[in-house]
Amino acid sequence: MYSPRNVSVSINGSGEIxxxxxxxxxxxxxxxxxxxxxxWFKENxxxxxxxxxxxxxxxxxRFYCEAHNQHGSQRSDAxxxxxxxxxxxxxxxxxxASG
Numbered sequence: 001m002y003s004p005r006n007v008s009v010s011i012n013g014s015g016e017i018x019x020x021x022x023x024x025x026x027x028x029x030x031x032x033x034x035x036x037x038x039x040w041f042k043e044n045x046x047x048x049x050x051x052x053x054x055x056x057x058x059x060x061x062r063f064y065c066e067a068h069n070q071h072g073s074q075r076s077d078a079x080x081x082x083x084x085x086x087x088x089x090x091x092x093x094x095x096x097a098s099g
Contacts, residue, residue: 001071002031002032002071003031003069004029004073007028007074008027008028009065009078010025011024011081016083017082018085019083019084022057023056023057024056025063025065025081027067035068035069038052038065039068040064041075043078048066060083062080063078063079064076064078
């Protein structure tokens with residue numbers, strides 16, 4: 001029986017997304033019994049911004065998870081998510097007038 005160790009975050013995709021999209025982060029750990037609670041944090045913020053084994057990041061930043069069981073907790077290293085501004089859509093309207 002031991003607290004979580006080897007806590008890590010994996011990114012579904014590249015970690016680079018376009019504004020309006022999200023990227024899924026997943027947390028895993030080695031613990032006995034298995035970690036049942038996971039908390040998500042953005043670096044330099046003290047309050048958790050999410051919970052559960054996966055988290056959808058919608059904004060740029062460095063994110064990490066913390067895995068918990070009854071023997072303790074451990075946090076992962078942070079991963080970087082970068083959001084690029086979306087490219088605006090140009091609409092060209094052509095009107096024809098006769099007369």
